Amino acid sequence: MHVQAPVVDRFREDVLAGLARVPKRVPPKYFYDERGSRLFEAICELPEYPITRVETALMQRHSEEMAACLGKDVWLIEYGSGNSRKSRLLLEALRPAVYMPIDISVEMLERTARELALRYPWLRIEAVWADYAEAWELPPVAAGARRVAYFPGSSIGNFDPEEARRFLASAARLVGAGGGMLIGIDLKRGVDRLTRAYDDPQGVTAQFNLNLLVRINRELQGDFVLERFRHVAFYNEARGRVEMHLQSITHQQVAVAGRRFGFFAGEAMHTENSYKYSVEEFEELARTAGFSPRRRWLAGEDPFAVLYLEA
Numbered sequence: 001m002h003v004q005a006p007v008v009d010r011f012r013e014d015v016l017a018g019l020a021r022v023p024k025r026v027p028p029k030y031f032y033d034e035r036g037s038r039l040f041e042a043i044c045e046l047p048e049y050p051i052t053r054v055e056t057a058l059m060q061r062h063s064e065e066m067a068a069c070l071g072k073d074v075w076l077i078e079y080g081s082g083n084s085r086k087s088r089l090l091l092e093a094l095r096p097a098v099y100m101p102i103d104i105s106v107e108m109l110e111r112t113a114r115e116l117a118l119r120y121p122w123l124r125i126e127a128v129w130a131d132y133a134e135a136w137e138l139p140p141v142a143a144g145a146r147r148v149a150y151f152p153g154s155s156i157g158n159f160d161p162e163e164a165r166r167f168l169a170s171a172a173r174l175v176g177a178g179g180g181m182l183i184g185i186d187l188k189r190g191v192d193r194l195t196r197a198y199d200d201p202q203g204v205t206a207q208f209n210l211n212l213l214v215r216i217n218r219e220l221q222g223d224f225v226l227e228r229f230r231h232v233a234f235y236n237e238a239r240g241r242v243e244m245h246l247q248s249i250t251h252q253q254v255a256v257a258g259r260r261f262g263f264f265a266g267e268a269m270h271t272e273n274s275y276k277y278s279v280e281e282f283e284e285l286a287r288t289a290g291f292s293p294r295r296r297w298l299a300g301e302d303p304f305a306v307l308y309l310e311a
């Protein structure tokens, strides 16, 4: 396995800086410790959260066509591969020369690489442990191979549009001229459905959000009392994004890594944005980053798109 930036070391620095800001905020990438990753898998199974179900159905229906678009002798680079479940459909249809999953969780990466190696003995796997949003280096690619980036799950929605543009531009440089990108995008839809997807009645998303405090308590000697915070999620129509926050129920002081931070009653700590696009908006963003949109596969009832872009 290729080990890149030691991503875990920045947690302390980012949390302390985020708690000192006004308004307070912690980057969403820190949701994904072991429990957070399991809670995210549970979110993906919720009836209120359509992304995984709808994207999987699109992949089931169109993976052969997608593979034909991506071409032969492909190095498939997957950003934030997680359990690679969705990728299996593509791997089977495409049979890439190399599969390069990149993930922030080393446990998940190792487990997934082992499972895939058993399932697909023909597949060459080059796993990369890295934070895909940071600078990281691609292991050498065989001459003549075509690079295609795969970024499913609408994870691009967790970047602000300018970050998303920079990320796409770096992906375009990575795959090089003639390379491609296959990307899943959650689309704009009714406010109620969007809100329910991030505030489910079972409270799984609330646990996922609050787990950030559990992680801070454990890894940074924090003393957050979970019962004094509540999960808040709403659609910010002006910005085209679902926002998640952890809101302090009372006026309180919290210690983290030996420093103290005050919260007033009702103060919200911003933990995630999940941007929703129209296909046209996203394709325009991709163009400004150096990609040409080539194909779209669209789902109707729960609007979602898988797009193929070429650099």
Ligand code: AVI
Binding pocket: 043, 051, 153, 154, 155, 156, 157, 158, 197, 198, 205, 272, 273, 274
């Ligand atoms: C990973 N990402 C695309 C998810 C999303 O929908 O923004 C994370 C998530 N947050 C709450 N529920 C799911």
